[in-house]
Amino acid sequence: MQIVHTLAELRQALAPFRHPAVVPTMGNLHQGHLELVRAAQSLGDVTLVTIFVNRLQFAPHEDFDRYPRTLESDYAQLAAAGCGLVFAPSEDELYPLPQTFKVQPPSELSDVLEGYFRPGFFTGVCTIVMKLLACTQARTAVFGKKDYQQLMLVRQMVQQFAMPIDIVGVETCRDADGLALSSRNGYLTTSERERAVLLSQTLQVFAKALRLGSTDYSLLETQAQQALAAAGWAPDYVTVRRRYDLQPPQAGDALVVLAAARLGATRLIDNLEV
Numbered sequence: 213m214q215i216v217h218t219l220a221e222l223r224q225a226l227a228p229f230r231h232p233a234v235v236p237t238m239g240n241l242h243q244g245h246l247e248l249v250r251a252a253q254s255l256g257d258v259t260l261v262t263i264f265v266n267r268l269q270f271a272p273h274e275d276f277d278r279y280p281r282t283l284e285s286d287y288a289q290l291a292a293a294g295c296g297l298v299f300a301p302s303e304d305e306l307y308p309l310p311q312t313f314k315v316q317p318p319s320e321l322s323d324v325l326e327g328y329f330r331p332g333f334f335t336g337v338c339t340i341v342m343k344l345l346a347c348t349q350a351r352t353a354v355f356g357k358k359d360y361q362q363l364m365l366v367r368q369m370v371q372q373f374a375m376p377i378d379i380v381g382v383e384t385c386r387d388a389d390g391l392a393l394s395s396r397n398g399y400l401t402t403s404e405r406e407r408a409v410l411l412s413q414t415l416q417v418f419a420k421a422l423r424l425g426s427t428d429y430s431l432l433e434t435q436a437q438q439a440l441a442a443a444g445w446a447p448d449y450v451t452v453r454r455r456y457d458l459q460p461p462q463a464g465d466a467l468v469v470l471a472a473a474r475l476g477a478t479r480l481i482d483n484l485e486v
Contacts, residue, residue, distance in 0.1 A: 213291045215298045219347060222299050226349060231256040232297075234350040236341060239263040239300075240280040244385035244393035246293045248354045251382045253294055255352040261290055262344050263300040268311060269336030280395065299348065306343065314339045317365050321457060325470060326361050326481070329448050334365055341366055342373075350377055358384040358392050360470060360483045361458060368457075384482070386412070392482045399478040408480065410443050411471055414450065415484040418469045422452065422486045429461070440473050447473040455485065 216222050226232060233256025235248045245261075252259045263286060270276035283300060290298055315338035321327075322334035345353060353370075355363045367379045385393045390412040391405075400408055414436050421432055429452050436450035449472055454465035461467055467486040472479065 213287075213295050213298065215287060215300065217300055217302065218305055219301070222347060225297055226258070226260075229256075229258040231351040232258050232260050232348055233352040233354065234344070234348045235259070235261045235354045236344050237261060237263055238265045238279065238395070239286050240282050240395040240398075241286045241289050242385075242393050242395065242397075244356055244358065246289060247385045248356055248382050249290065249293045249295050251380065252352065252354045255354070255378070255380060258296045259294065260297045260299060260348055260350075261295050262348065263298060264306060264340070264344070266336060266340040267303065267307075268314075268339055269333050271330060271332065274330075280398065306347075311339060311343075315342050315369065317369065320459070321365055321368065324361075324458060325449060325451070325453075326472065329472065334362070337362055338365060338369055342369065345370075345375065345377060352378045352380060354380045354382060356384060357381045357485075358394065358482065360468060364456070364458060390416075392480075394480060396478055396480060401476065404476050404478065407443065408475055410440065410445070411473060411475075411480055411482050412484075414439055415469050415471055415482055418450065418452070419484045419486045422467060422469070436471070440471075445473045445475050447471065448479075452486075 214225055216225050233252040235252050237245055249259060249261060265279050267276055314335055317334050317338050327334050355366060357363060363381050370377050370379055389409045391409050418432055418436050426432060433451050437447045440447045452461060452467055452469050454461040455468045468483055470483040472481045
């Protein structure tokens with residue numbers, strides 16, 4: 213596995229390849245990331261993982277400075293998973309000038325759900341993804357479905373800019389009890405970790421009601437949020453949306469249920485397609 217830190221090194225390393233399959237990450241890797249790497253291996257002639265903690269997608273009060281940087285562990289895990297190339301640039305390398313040109317996604321897609329509670333988040337996400345796709349000359353990019361809104365926005369961004377890139381979504385990787393794997397799970401205390409499974413269980417109950425034919429979405433959302441609040445969570449949202457654009461569903465739409473809630477000091481998200 214080759215590790216590069218500059219754009220010049222990256223371009224030289226990619227020169228022999230025609231179809232890079234890229235997995236963008238912020239590092240602090242876990243099994244969910246490694247599943248993305250394994251999925252990418254059959255989709256290109258080199259599997260490239262980027263590691264970059266993107267300041268643009270963190271609000272001033274969020275955890276940019278304390279976000280774990282675990283490069284040596286990340287490298288070891290990626291080598292064991294069969295990654296071919298890692299691009300781990302510094303901020304100065306990727307942002308040598310202030311990033312005043314930014315990708316602004318449409319508000320109806322980016323200012324709902326996560327975007328409502330994290331203003332500007334998806335501008336930062338779309339800007340760095342666009343930049344990384346340009347830097348890596350990706351022909352395939354692999355993302356996890358756990359960040360469902362991010363995946364939807366990246367797909368539509370690539371489509372609207374006519375970029376010759378396949379965006380592949382990989383199913384959420386979960387612990388044995390059902391908790392979606394996340395770098396932020398490491399912030400949970402032992403007691404919180406035991407209680408954290410309630411988020412996925414709440415989504416399962418919600419999804420089951422939808423499969424059984426319930427269309428009283430407002431009632432189901434209220435019940436789900438009340439169940440979390442009663443167990444000591446602070447829910448931001450538990451809702452059902454149509455998969456394509458995360459707007460309120462109409463009859464016949466393919467559905468997804470999504471949730472974001474804070475347990476102690478840790479904010480977790482999850483979703484489940486119906």
